[in-house]
Amino acid sequence: MLLSSYIIRSVLTLLSVISVFITSIIYNPIISDSTQSNSVLLQENELPVTRSGNTAINALIYRTNSVFELSKAYELYTSESSKDITFSMQTINETDYFFTLRSKLLSGERVDLFTFSHRSEFDSLREYIKDLSGNEWAHNAYGASAGITANEEGAILGVPYSLETVGFIINQDIFDYAEIPMLEIRSLDDLTNAFLKLNEKIISGELSEIFPELEAITEFPALDKNFLERCFSDIILSGTFKSAGDAAFMPSLSIAETQSGEEILKLMMRFSSSRNDWGRSMGVTNNMQLESFSNGRVAVILQNTGSYNRILDLNPSMKGRVSLIPVPLIDFETPAVYTGAPFYWAVNASSGEKEADGAVDFLKWLYTSDSGAAYFSGEIKELSPFLYSAHDTGIVLHRQILSYIRADMCLPQIHNGLPGGWARNVLSVNIQNYITERDTTWQDVIASCEAGWNAD
Numbered sequence: 001m002l003l004s005s006y007i008i009r010s011v012l013t014l015l016s017v018i019s020v021f022i023t024s025i026i027y028n029p030i031i032s033d034s035t036q037s038n039s040v041l042l043q044e045n046e047l048p049v050t051r052s053g054n055t056a057i058n059a060l061i062y063r064t065n066s067v068f069e070l071s072k073a074y075e076l077y078t079s080e081s082s083k084d085i086t087f088s089m090q091t092i093n094e095t096d097y098f099f100t101l102r103s104k105l106l107s108g109e110r111v112d113l114f115t116f117s118h119r120s121e122f123d124s125l126r127e128y129i130k131d132l133s134g135n136e137w138a139h140n141a142y143g144a145s146a147g148i149t150a151n152e153e154g155a156i157l158g159v160p161y162s163l164e165t166v167g168f169i170i171n172q173d174i175f176d177y178a179e180i181p182m183l184e185i186r187s188l189d190d191l192t193n194a195f196l197k198l199n200e201k202i203i204s205g206e207l208s209e210i211f212p213e214l215e216a217i218t219e220f221p222a223l224d225k226n227f228l229e230r231c232f233s234d235i236i237l238s239g240t241f242k243s244a245g246d247a248a249f250m251p252s253l254s255i256a257e258t259q260s261g262e263e264i265l266k267l268m269m270r271f272s273s274s275r276n277d278w279g280r281s282m283g284v285t286n287n288m289q290l291e292s293f294s295n296g297r298v299a300v301i302l303q304n305t306g307s308y309n310r311i312l313d314l315n316p317s318m319k320g321r322v323s324l325i326p327v328p329l330i331d332f333e334t335p336a337v338y339t340g341a342p343f344y345w346a347v348n349a350s351s352g353e354k355e356a357d358g359a360v361d362f363l364k365w366l367y368t369s370d371s372g373a374a375y376f377s378g379e380i381k382e383l384s385p386f387l388y389s390a391h392d393t394g395i396v397l398h399r400q401i402l403s404y405i406r407a408d409m410c411l412p413q414i415h416n417g418l419p420g421g422w423a424r425n426v427l428s429v430n431i432q433n434y435i436t437e438r439d440t441t442w443q444d445v446i447a448s449c450e451a452g453w454n455a456d
Contacts, residue, residue, distance in 0.1 A: 054084040054085060055084060055354045056085075056087075056088060056355070057085060057088070057113060057355050057358050057359050057362070058088050058110055058112050058355075059074075059087060059088065059089045059090070059114070060089075060090050060092065060097075060100070060104065060111045060113070060114045061089065061090075061091055061092075061113075061114065061115050062091070062092065062093075062094050062097055062115055062117075066380045066382070067089075067091050069379045069381075070380065072375075073372070073375055073376070073380070074087035074089065076371065076372075076375055077362050077365050077366070080369075080371060081365070083358060083361070085358045085362075087362070097115075098116070098124075101114055102124065102125070110348070110355075111348055112351040112355045112356065112358075113345065113346070113347060113348070113359040113362070113363075114346055114348065115343045115344060115345055115346065116343060116344055116346060117343040117344070117416060118148070118416045118420075119148045119244065119245075119247075119248040119416060119417045120419075120420040122148055122157070122158070125346065126157070127349070128346070129157045129158065129346045129347070129349060130157075130346070130348065130349040130356060131157060132156040132159065132360065133154060133155050133156045135156075135360060135364065137367070137368045137386075138156045138159060138363075138364075139156065140368075140386055140389075141385040141386055142160075142163060142339075142385045142386075142387050142405070148244045148248065148344070148416050148417045157346070158344035158345060159345040159346075159363050159367070160340075160341030160345075160385040161341055161342060161343050161344060161385075162306075162341060162342060162382035162383055162384065163339060163340075163341065163383040163385045163401065164304055164306040164339070164340065164341065164342050164383070165304070165305045165337045165338060165339045165340075165404075165410070166230075166231050166234055166235075166302070166303070166304050166305075166327075166337065166413065167302075167303075167305070167324050167325060167326050167337035167338065168300055168303075168324070168325045169300070169302075169303045169305070169307075169308075169311075169322055169323070169397070170300045170322065170323050170324075171293070171296065171299045171300075171318075171322060172322060173211075173321050174207070174211055174214065174296075174299045175194075175198070175299065177207065177210055177211070178198055178201050178206075178207065180194050180197055180198055182323065182325050183325060185326075185328065186334065186335060187328050188263055188264075188267070188328040188329075188330065190328065191328050195217050195218075195267065195270075195271045195300075198217055198299060199271060202214055202215070211296055213295055213296040213297050214296055214298070214299065215273065215297050216271065216272055216273040216275070216298050217271040217272070218268050218271050218298050218300045218301060218302075219268075219273060219274075219281075219288070219289045219292050219301060220265070220268045220269055220272050220274065220281045220284065220289075220302075221281070221284045221285050221286045221289045222278075222281035222282050222284060222432055222435050223281070223282050223283060223284055223285050223432075224284070224285045224286040225424050225428040226286060227286040227289070228427065228428040228431050228432075229415055229418075229424050229427070230304065231302055231303065231304060231415075232261070232431065233414065233423050233427055234411070234413050234414050234415055235264055235327060235338075236260070236427070237255065237414045237418075238260070238329065238338065238411045239255075239256040239260070239332075240254070240255050240256045241412075241414050242412070243412045243414075244412060244413060244416050244418075245417055246417070247417035248417040252453065252454050253454060254450060255450060259330045259331075259442075260330045260331075260332075262442040263330060264328075265434075265435075268302065269281065269435070273292075273297075278435050278436070279435070279436050282432065282435065282436060289301050290303070290307060290311060293311065294311050294314035294315040295314070295315060302327075305324060305397045305401065306342055308395065308397055320396060322396065322397065323396060323397070323400065324337065324396075324397045324400045324401065324404075326404060326409050334408075336404075336409050336410060337401065337404050337409065337410055337411070338410070338411050338413045339401065339404075339405070339411070339413060340412060341385060345363055347359045347360055367384055367385075367386040367389065368386060368389045369389075370389075373390060373391050376391075377390060377391035377392060377393045378393070378394075381395065383398040383401060387402070422452060422453055425452075426448070426449055426452035426453070427452075430444075430445045430448045430449055430452075431445065433445070
């Protein structure tokens with residue numbers, strides 16, 4: 001009976017995917033490879049290319065999964081624009097990006113359009129960031145995505161690239177087959193009971209025929225400070241700060257709602273592959289967690305929705321099979337996901353008027369014009385932070401983010417506003433100590449984190 005029910009759900013899922021594919025063909029523009037290029041995609045360490053007789057805009061960005069699609073976006077924009085504009089785009093890997101950008105700006109090399117991701121980067125680059133508050137469209141980004149660029153004077157000092165969310169990402173097939181309604185989870189007790197039910201089915205072997213690789217419910221990558229800093233810190237600090245900008249200016253720290261972080265951590269460890277020896281989680285990285293999920297060894301991970309492309313890289317058959325559920329929090333009426341932007345566009349305040357205006361006009365086109373917004377959603381496959389003009393990406397996780405926004409079940413991401421080094425060297429280390437040193441209490445973690453903040 002369970003198998004029959006599962007097959008019916010699988011057929012319905014397949015029909016849904018076919019429907020999304022047909023919709024994408026109808027609504028998403030097709031960019032021909034034969035289109036004459038007005039943009040130049042540069043490799044690392046190459047100099048920007050300019051042409052005489054027009055306005056040349058030099059862009060320096062992170063090397064993302066969407067580099068090629070962004071270069072095609074420049075082409076589409078210049079083909080539609082009445083302005084005589086050339087784009088030159090140079091991409092740098094994330095590790096070297098800020099150093100390279102800062103060096104170029106200090107040397108006087110012109111960079112008209114660039115990106116930044118953390119409050120410390122924003123503070124260092126502030127003199128080069130043009131205020132866009134005179135552009136009405138720039139005020140319309142979803143509030144939680146504008147966190148680290150917040151300004152008491154109302155200035156808009158960056159345009160969020162996309163909207164991403166931290167929450168529990170689940171293998172929907174596993175829970176459907178087990179007949180566990182994860183999308184109805186509203187409390188920590190609900191989540192615990194769902195994990196208990198699935199764990200019983202794993203132990204009994206009831207799921208082994210359909211999901212032979214499944215060995216645990218979740219994984220906790222305790223070794224990975226990037227995970228602890230960029231995902232788990234939001235859960236611990238969600239009741240403490242209103243936004244990442246709020247965190248950036250807080251002179252002292254008193255962590256509120258301290259139990260939520262501890263209870264989520266204990267729950268994940270209890271149902272992880274390290275359940276019998278928490279210290280084993282210190283051998284698990286974020287990449288290993290993603291691999292375990294993609295290969296069906298675990299059913300749930302705490303993760304950023306931006307990892308969806310990585311999951312598909314590891315296992316393309318996961319397309320359309322993952323869902324996003326919010327994190328139950330103690331003393332919050334509803335569970336929540338944590339929403340923000342992975343990075344922000346900035347226009348150089350020192351660029352010439354034509355170059356700066358051209359860069360601003362490109363961003364306006366990309367997010368607010370029908371053709372630009374359709375391309376951003378359909379080809380770049382990111383969720384636009386400009387919700388009023390956003391197109392459907394066809395990605396289930398993005399649709400669920402929008403539903404949580406409408407249901408007021410979103411909290412702002414905090415991690416990119418935390419003081420430089422604190423999340424990595426204080427918060428992450430104390431969480432690791434809690435996991436490996438069983439005489440360390442959660443109260444010890446909180447006290448040490450507050451002391452480390454206040455000492456700075």
